[in-house]
Amino acid sequence: MKPSSGWEPRGCGGPNPSVRSESGIRAPVRAGGSRLLLLCWVLFIASATGQNCTFNLQGPNGTVESPGFPYGYPNYANCTWIITAEEQNRIQLVFHAFALEEDFDVLSVFDGVPEQGNLRTRLTGFQLPAPIVSTGVVLSLWLVSDYAVSAQGFHANYEEWH
Ligand SMILES: [Ca+2]
Numbered sequence: 367m368k369p370s371s372g373w374e375p376r377g378c379g380g381p382n383p384s385v386r387s388e389s390g391i392r393a394p395v396r397a398g399g400s401r402l403l404l405l406c407w408v409l410f411i412a413s414a415t416g417q418n419c420t421f422n423l424q425g426p427n428g429t430v431e432s433p434g435f436p437y438g439y440p441n442y443a444n445c446t447w448i449i450t451a452e453e454q455n456r457i458q459l460v461f462h463a464f465a466l467e468e469d470f471d472v473l474s475v476f477d478g479v480p481e482q483g484n485l486r487t488r489l490t491g492f493q494l495p496a497p498i499v500s501t502g503v504v505l506s507l508w509l510v511s512d513y514a515v516s517a518q519g520f521h522a523n524y525e526e527w528h
Contacts, residue, residue, distance in 0.1 A: 419445040425526035432509055432519030439519040443511040446480055449524050450504050456527040457505040460497045465518035466490050471511040480506040
């Protein structure tokens, strides 16, 4: 049930080396092999212990928003929201704000529990997504951010559909 899709910091041997130059924070790592390994290990520990969060929500309605909204979500966020409706109902999710660092921070929406086979859509960037309605009683969200650059985050309301 816990989402764990191959987290790997870029620059630690991942397929997408860190060369984004728009941010001074994201300077290329200039370190020897062992120091780089140590850095990757520290980043891994930070990601494993730092910002993980899981929310189990029920109907008939409520709010879902990224941590720190609207002042920016943390790096290494790994947050899951599981919204469950009453039997035979469905969940409608309506976004009111959406801003994630494009391509690097992603909100995955699952039609059901957060498992790969239930993936409905992956949302990123700055365009307000259209409303989403589940086909069953569960709708799940999974927010993952990388190690640098944040944005406002997202805010959405959900309600049960009869
Ligand atoms: Ca980011």
